[in-house]
Amino acid sequence: MKWILALLVAGWLGGTSGAWAETSLDPAPDRFVAGTSYTLGFWVLQHGTHPYEGELSPVGLRFTRPDGESLTFPGTPLPEAGHYAASVVLPAGDWKIEGLQGMFMPHQAGTVSVPGGLKAEPVRKESIDGFVAQGVDYWGAVRPPGFPDLPAEPAPVARATAASAPPAPPSDPLPPSAPPPSVTSSRVAGAAGVPAWTLPLAAAGGAALAAGGWWLVRRRSADDEEPPPRDPSAETIVISG
Structure with missing residues (x-):
């Protein structure tokens, strides 16, 4: 009776809007x-677009053959949100692969033939479109298959305010004004404010004094010299007969 109730609850959760995953x-x-160990990575996303916000348990991969044989391998959480890994070893045969998703209903993820290859179910276009439409990127370089990188939101543009605006550069100083024209005066500031017209007279007087001094020196030198001796023959007068 309890397992019937559990199945009914699981079916109700799986059929309730929003209570499903891929x-x-x-x-x-x-x-x-056959008999070789392999590691398979897989993603469990609510609505097929985003990680479940909470803890899911159990999470793993279940392999089922047409004869009813079933093997389950638990998933180990990886650093990325909603990302898991499971180590599997399969006998020969054709196997259906289902993802165990905690409280959500199992979801078929692909098939594998042993020996042979694995064929994964493609990610639904609606899931990728929904991821892009919600505009939130949960992953870096490691992301679910087919999920594109969303463009980063542009940084907000800072508006300049009076407080944040840089100070305006100082304006060029005004060129110094030309000095006022000098006032011509009829008096030149000389020693003790002597009038300009007296300077030529002073110069002429100085020249006259210098010439007079030079003449006196020459006169004294001439007086000090002895006169040359007289020649008596030069004063003899000869009268011829």
Whole structure:
């Protein structure tokens, strides 16, 4: 009775709007061989567009053969939101792959043939469109298959205010005004304010004094010299008969 009630609750949750998720597989090895261990990465996204906000348990991959044999491998959370990895070892046969998604209903993720290759279910276009429309990117370089990088939001443009605006550069100083024209005066500031017209007279007087001094020196020199001796023959008068 309890398991019937659990199935009814799970079915109700799966059918309720918003209570569903999708599992998508990462790129897998090219070939699977029976009895060999492989690691498969997979994503569990609510609505197929974003990680579930909370803890999901159990999460893993379930492989089922047409004869009813089923193998379940638990998933280990990886650093990226909604990303898991499971180590699987399969016997020979054709297997259907389902993602176990905690409280959400299992979701078919692909098929694999052993020996042979794995074929993953493609990510629905509606899921990628929904991811782009919501405008929130949850991942970096490692992201679900087919999910594009969303452009970064432009940085807000800072508006300049009176407080934040840089100070205006100082304006060029005005060129110094020309000095006022000098006032011509009839008096030249000489020693003790002597009038300009007296300067030529002073110069002429100085020249006259210098000439007079030179004449006196020459006169004294002439007086000090002895006269040359007289020649008596020069004063003899000869009278011829």
